[in-house]
Amino acid sequence: MIALRNGGSARRSICMAAIGLSIVSTAAWAESSRVTVIRADRLYLGNGKIVSPGVLVIRDGRIAEIGVDTKTPDGATIIEIADTTVTPGLIDANAAVEASDLLAPDRRMHPRTWHDFFTPGHHHTATPDCCGSTCPRSMQHVSGTRCMACGFPEANTENAFAVGTKPRVSLAEQSSEVIPDTLVLDTTNLRSPDFDRLLRGGVTTVFVSSDSAAVIGARGAIVRTGGPVDRRVVRAADAVKATMGTDPSWRGGGNRPPVRRFVSFRNRRPTTRMGVTWVFRKAFHDTLRHRDGVETYGADPVSDSAIAVLDKLLRGRIPLRIQARTQHDITTALRLTAEFGLSFTLEEATEAYRCIDLLEAAEVPVVFGPIYVRARGDRRFSSEVEQSRLHTFKTLLESDLMTALTANELREEDGLARQAMYAMRFGLTRAQVLPAVTSVPAKIIGVADSIGTLEWGKRADVVIWQGEPFDTTSRALVVLIEGEIVLDRRAG
Amino acid sequence: MFGRTRFGGNGNDISGLWSSERSVERLIPKRLIPTENSVDCSTSITPRRTGRRWLVRSTAAGAIGCHRYGVAKRRAVLATVLLTCGVTVSSAVGAPPAKVALTGGRIIPVVGDEIATGTVLIEYGKITAVGTNVEIPYDAMEVDVSGKVVFPGMIDPHSARALDVPNENLPVTPFLDVYDAIDPSRLYLEDALRDGITAIHVIVANNCVIGGLSRVVHPIGLTPDEMTIAAPTALKISVTPKRGFDRMTQIAKLRETFLELDDYLDKLAEEKYEESLEEKDEKIDVGPEEAIKRGHELIEPTDYDDQHRNLVKLTRGDMSSFIYCRSAGDVGHAVRIAKDNGFFDRSVFVLGHASYKAVGEVKASGRPVVLDAQLVHRERDPLTGKLSETFVPKVFADAGVMFALQPNPNASLAERYLNYQASRCVRNGVSRQTALESITINPAKMLDLGDRLGSIEVGKVANVLVLTGDPLDFNTWVDEVYINGIRAYRRDDDVRLKQLLGDEPPEVAEEGDEAKGSEQEDVERPGKNDKAESPGKSHSPGDAADDKSDEKPAENAPGGDEEGGSVAP
Amino acid sequence: MMRGHIEKLKRPKIETSTYRNDCAYGLRLFDFSIFRRLVVVALLIGVGIGEVAAADTTVLVADRYVAPDGTIKSDILIVVANGRISRIVPEEPEGVDAKPGVVDHYPGAVVCPGLIDVRSAVGAYGSNQEEAFAIDPGASAIELVDRNHPVFRAAAVAGITSVLLMPGDGNLISGAAAVVKTVVVDGKGARRDSRTSSSRTSRSRSSGRRGVPGVVRDDGPLVFSLGQSPLRFDRAPTSRGGAVAMLRESLRKAKDGVGHQRLVDFVGGRLDGLVVCDEAMDVDAAVNLFGGMNLSLTLVFTGAASDVSAGLSDVFRATATGPYDYTMSPNALSHAAALAKSGNLVALVARAPGGAPDGLRVTAALAARYGLDASLARSAMTFSAARAVGVADRIGSIEQGKDADFVIFSDDPLRLDARVLAVYVDGVRVYSRELEETP
The missing domain is CATH 3.20.20.140 (Metal-dependent hydrolases)
Incomplete structure (x- = not known):
């Protein structure tokens, strides 16, 4: 394997095997197929190899050839930009996608949850010139008059610009703590501009994970970030996400003990970590008893449809992901899964640096991120993030664990690429970081056979970066999904 | 080569004293006062080397506010310390600082052309020469910054x-x-x-x-x-x-x-x-x-x-x-x-x-x-x-x-x-x-x-950064900061940063035995000292120091009781 | 040619004239003023003239009319008997053999089928939002109707003769909507009898309480809601994901015959449905949910966005959009056109009388202005709307056998300067601009 490097003759190396294969196989392709040829100074294949300078031939949405000086077929679309690098499309294995267009009129004009109601900054923060509002009557907005269409001035247009923070309304169903029968896809707005932002950051495929408000949450979805809306869903119902720690207690409205409160389903577990563990354990116990024909019983019964999913989970037919941040929660997750013989992927893993040995022993894949020192968004209110370290990702990557990097809800200008940039600042090389945002997440979410690296026959999800990827001054110029250009910033 | 002997002895090289204790960290840079003979202003009041650090800490407590850190019974001591320190400080202000020559670095002066390899000479807090052929005075401290970038603050x-x-x-x-x-x-x-x-x-x-x-x-x-x-x-x-x-x-x-x-x-x-x-x-x-x-x-x-x-x-x-x-x-x-x-x-x-x-x-x-x-x-x-x-x-x-x-x-x-x-x-x-x-x-x-301010030019105040690389590269770190010609920060000594980057264990190695015991005790009792000690949320370099995160840990800080114990000789 | 025939029918100097049945053609010198006073009195007491007229036959004559396809055609003579259209004579008047009791002539005017608003909150008793359970197919909007509510009259005067009354959209399944007329023409015997004894045969869909005046349909369609509106803080569902999961579960159970009969009927194709979506992503969810189960229903999408149109016709037999007004963005206003272009049956929604009384016509005019074919725009207020809510066999077009609900506009109803000259419900003129303005 040849390490990625910025300069030197090593990068002129060639991925021989792939090319050899491709030359033989491409003869079989029909002449009428759609061909795109990308010429770049560097091809980072995502598996540790580089071709420099390189040519990438895409035929019918698949990678057909990778070479140094491949002949250009007739009628091919040629993309050739000076000083560019080609990488596989980045994969975010734990993306939180905004449920709806935050620039749209605020759907929280009628607060429907207490969480909405008490969220700071919700009331009267709009400015009289609420430019940027998509309210159909925005031109009629007058200070002091309530807009009938969008609720102005209550609608929080100021916050609408806070791109990259998690929506403050919980996306997880809150009528129960065990909701593996719901789908994240149903709460995901495939038309959300957040997908465009992901695309601008070079991310072509995301695993959208469930909100952390439920102990056993919804099933995530694997979604492409570009292309026609009806073709974006790769897998509608994928891994179930469970959450350890304090999030299930307070996110999405907040559970509370039934003292002097009106009767509500929120008077329920969990309000502590004990409660979380209890709910988790009971759900799987109920499932096991259900197999013996014993109906679910006791407090917080698990619905039949949930049990059907949990049963598959126990049989290993559905993957499990667990969000745990603190060392304590990570060990709890390890303990609970060991009880039921489950294997899982760890999400967040803020304090993983403290229990690398345990994780290594359990061979848990980790989707780490985002890298932060002071958390933003909803994490800010969590007590679980105080011990975050900038070196955690480096520690994970240098361990035996399969580690992917995610930007989660952070978009900013370049999202996941910026996370990779952080990783490099905090002690890693580009060659180390690139797989953590391409091939490794592909393996973790189970799509490595079709994407994640630039190899013959794989889907042509490709990013063309200006200069080197993850440089401060570079950005994704062109993004292709299945060989089709979905983002083109060549014009500027 | 940038040794303690050259630059302020054991006290003046302030960045050597980074610790996880917030009061100390806050204090130390402030004690950096330009002195003509590179003598630390606080050495005159340092009775014992092992106790010095605690003295410093108490001083900080006094400076920041006794209601937070201070303890009434230590007030008298603190007041004395403060007074002494203050007097020294005021006498030191305006005194000409040392001479420093930053040699071998790539100089980005912002105003004027870049110099691929050159020297910046700082005398008495001012930049007195910039260029490739700078004669370095015999009494200047020469700092080799080759491979690094010199950039205005x-x-x-x-x-x-x-x-x-x-x-x-x-x-x-x-x-x-x-x-x-x-x-x-x-x-x-x-x-x-x-x-x-x-x-x-x-x-x-x-x-x-x-x-x-x-x-x-x-x-x-x-x-x-x-x-x-x-x-x-x-x-x-x-x-x-x-x-x-x-x-x-x-x-x-x-x-x-x-x-x-x-x-x-x-x-x-x-x-x-x-x-x-x-x-x-x-x-x-x-x-x-x-x-x-x-x-x-x-x-x-x-x-x-x-x-x-x-x-x-x-x-x-x-x-x-x-x-x-x-x-x-x-x-x-x-x-x-x-x-x-x-x-x-x-x-x-x-x-x-x-x-x-x-x-x-x-x-x-x-x-x-x-x-x-x-x-x-x-x-x-x-x-x-x-x-x-x-x-x-x-x-x-x-x-x-x-x-x-x-x-x-x-x-x-x-x-x-x-x-x-x-x-x-x-x-x-x-x-x-x-x-x-x-x-x-x-x-x-x-x-x-x-x-x-604002550039590396002759005659300007010597606020100069030594960077590990180009200022516009995100992988660049600030290695050293010179303010008024005095080194105010050195990354090698930034303990908190090292903790975050995993280069150093959270505990700070202490010279004095008493102090060491106290430190470890703090670390072992996260319930009590967790927040004050935690570099994660509130003490990080990324911290925006907004009101809440800044104030909250301070309330939980344990005060000067134990710390004060170390001050006593 | 027709003009000449009409000349024979009408009184020479009174353009809008009314005859009693027992007035032979020859007795044209009958003093009408008495009758007109009667009409005024009848209108003022708010009963409508049906009672007074109690006529068997009315003849309506106009220069132009809105055909079922939405185009405006010229010259029509409509014979109304027993509240329904018994005969239409578009070309040759010679064949008119019935002796018309009343002949109304509107030269230069356009006869339009009574307008239909397919998402209305007209005249409900109190709240229309049952909140206890998110799956509530047993509720019926017909129970909400407050016939004395003044807004019915307001809607009628604006030309809206029928509305779809919906239970509130705060539940995943809110119950059965109802199509009611905005004016009840209670014939005190004659008309009701005639209605029940009518020769109408094929009434597959509009199977409501046929005998109850003013009710076109009381058994549906079954109303579903997706999106933010059915979500509540303290009852399931609280999230879109939970909502879809709940709906999917109850539909699945209904397929097995478990659940409320209406839901079982809906899944079995015996009852039509209607789903309200406020955002594009909810339409996607509805497509996935209902399309995945091969169920067809009507979509009411108020969050107009022109990129939400393709592929909807596979799942939704009709799509209703609106209300529009002048302050909205072109992107939103061109939604109806985009829907029509991608092959959807487009109906329009005014949520009457939430906005201006003419909200439905404004919506249609704006839709036309932003690309919707004019005939489709007219149809979207009438025939398409009736088809969208399953009452096209009774109302929505000027065809033989249908209810005689008309609006007489002074011009094309898409022209906002066109005035409502008269409104007929069940063959009875319930509003006349001329009479109301000169009391």
Whole structure:
């Protein structure tokens, strides 16, 4: 394997095997197929190899050839930009996608949850010139008059610009703590501009994970970030996400003990970590008893449809992901899964640096991120993030664990690429970081056979970066999904 | 080679004393006072080496506030220590600093051409030579910075984060001075130093009509006095409505303030004239208009009251102003009000990101601008529904307007670095030179300090950074910071940073046994000391030091009991 | 040619004339003023003239009319008997053999089928939002109707003769909507009898209480809601994901015959449905949910966005959009056109009388202005709307056998300066501009 490097003759190396294969196989392709040829100074294949300078031939949405000086077929679309690098499309294995267009009129004009109601900054923060509002009557907005269409001035247009923070309304169903029968896809707005932002950051495929408000949450979805809306869903119902720690207690409205409160389903577990563990354990116990024909019983019964999913989970037919941040929660997750013989992927893993040995022993894949020192968004209110370290990702990557990097809800200008940039600042090389945002997440979410690296026959999800990827001054110029250009910033 | 013996002995190389204890960290940079003979000011009061650190800690407690850290029974000791220290400090201020030569580095002077390999000579706090062939005096400390980049200290052109509260509730408060609110213990200052910001323009925030006097400080020093580079710098004015005001009220309030100033001056003049007549035992012999006219000449600078003193300076052009305009429509008002009242020529516009639409007016006014920390303006077209994103600095760069960038403390990790903000500009098509100027010389010029700060030129104050690489590369770290020619920060000694980066265990190796025991005890009791010790949330270099995260751990801090125990010999 | 025939029918100097049945053609010198006074009195007491007229036959004559396809055609003579259209004579009047009791002639005017608003909150008793359970198919909107509510009259005067009354959209399944007329023409015997004894045969869909005046349909369609509106803080569902899961579960159970009969009927194709979506992503969810189960229903999408149109016709038999007004973005206003272009049956919604009384016509005019074919725009207020809510066999077009609900406009109803000259419900003129303005 040849390490990625910025300069030197090593990068002129060639991925021989792939090319050899491709030359033989491409003869079989029909002449009428759609061909795109990308010429770049560097091809980072995502598996540790580089071709420099390189040519990438895409035929019918698949990678057909990778070479140094491949002949250009007739009628091919040629993309050739000076000083560019080609990488596989980045994969975010734990993306939180905004449920709806935050620039749209605020759907929280009628607060429907207490969480909405008490969220700071919700009331009267709009400015009289609420430019940027998509309210159909925005031109009629007058200070002091309530807009009938969008609720102005209550609608929080100021916050609408806070791109990259998690929506403050919980996306997880809150009528129960065990909701593996719901789908994240149903709460995901495939038309959300957040997908465009992901695309601008070079991310072509995301695993959208469930909100952390439920102990056993919804099933995530694997979604492409570009292309026609009806073709974006790769897998509608994928891994179930469970959450350890304090999030299930307070996110999405907040559970509370039934003292002097009106009767509500929120008077329920969990309000502590004990409660979380209890709910988790009971759900799987109920499932096991259900197999013996014993109906679910006791407090917080698990619905039949949930049990059907949990049963598959126990049989290993559905993957499990667990969000745990603190060392304590990570060990709890390890303990609970060991009880039921489950294997899982760890999400967040803020304090993983403290229990690398345990994780290594359990061979848990980790989707780490985002890298932060002071958390933003909803994490800010969590007590679980105080011990975050900038070196955690480096520690994970240098361990035996399969580690992917995610930007989660952070978009900013370049999202996941910026996370990779952080990783490099905090002690890693580009060659180390690139797989953590391409091939490794592909393996973790189970799509490595079709994407994640630039190899013959794989889907042509490709990013063309200006200069080197993850440089401060570079950005994704062109993004292709299945060989089709979905983002083109060549014009500027 | 940059050894303790050369540079201040065991005490003066302050960055060697980083620790996880917040009070110490805050204190140490402030103890860095330029001294002629490189003798640490506190060595004279250090009775024992092992006890020294605790002495320092207690001093910090005293400086920051006894209600937080101090313990009553230690007050007397602290007071003595403070007094001694203070005396030494004041005697040290103004004393010529040492000579330092930074050799072998790539010099990016911002003003002037880059020097691939050169030397920067610092003598007595000033840069005295820059170039390839610099003769290094025999008594200068030579620091080899080969492979590194020497860059002028960056300047934060507009920040309220060194204040405990960013704004007064009253709308018109020209009598306020940030001097009274600067909190030298704020974590922000430490972060600023670590991020390479050597000058901060501390100014009240935007929620005002007329704010108060600002000042330029460097991020080290025990008191605002020690920190101050220049003061008063400017008066803060906001054209954008203060919270609770609408635009009409805001503008009316501004207009009213200046009209009232005229009335006040007339009245004062009349009184002065009458007084002068009374002194002479004469009776008023002229009409009121003439009396006012004559009275104006009699007014002494000391006659103005607090409410009006600074406004008079402003309107007479003796003081510059920073005028906040959040939206494009505010710019026109700002220009008009400034011109009407005579302070236009020394005004700087502080713009919100939406104000880029008024770039034409800004350009026509010829005044420099401080841009919003949020560099991208997002807007949805109400008709087509299309979302557009405008990179604001590019607009101003294209128009040729002089601008300065602010760090964005509310954004995630990267944007709080000024040099990262500049590199974003380059990514979005602004020239490299313009981007570099916008974080160094441009803010210096806006603060009327262009002749002292903002570049590496002979004669300028030696606020110099040693970077590991190009300032616009995100993988670059600030290795060393020199303020007034004295090294104020060294990354190798930044223990907290090392903790975050995993280079060093959380416990700090202590020289003294007593101290060591105490430290470990703290670490082992997370319940008690967790927050105060935690570098994660509240002590990080990424911390924006907002009020909450800054204040909360302090309340939990255990106070000086155990610490004080170490002070006793 | 027709003009000549009409000349024979009408009184020479009174353009809008009314005849009693027992007035032979020859007795044209009958003093009409008495009758007109009667009409005025009848209108003033708010009963409608049906009672007074109690006529068997009315003849309506106009220069132009809105055909079922939405186009405006010229010259029509409509014979109304027993509240329904018994005969239409578009071309040759010679064949008119019935002896008309009343002949109304509107020269230059356009006869339009009574307008239908397919998402209305007209005249409900109190709240229309049952909140206890999110799956509530048993509720019936017909129970909400407050016949004395003044807004019915307001809607009628604006030309809206029928509305779809919906239970509130705060539940996943809110119950059965109802199509009611905005004016009840209670014939006190004659008309009701005639209605029940009518020769109408094929009434597959509009199977409501046929005997109850003013009710076109009381058994549906079954109303579903997706999106933010059915979500509540303290009852399931609280999230979109939970909502879809709940709906999917109850539909699945209904397929097995478990659940409320209406839901079982809906899944079995015996009852039509209607789903209300406020955002584009909810339409996607509805497509996935209902399309995945091969269920067809009507979509009411108020969050107009022109990119939400393709592929909807596979799942939704009709799509209703609106209300529009002048302050909305072109992107939103061109939604109806985009829907029509991608093959959807487009109906329009005014949520009458939430906005201006003419909200439905404003919506249609704006839709036409932003690209919707004019005939489709007219149809979207009438025939398409009736098809969308399953009452096209009774109302929505001027065809033989249908209810005689007309609006007489002074011009094309898409022209906003066109005035409502008269409104007929069940063959009875319930509003006349001329009479109301000169009381």
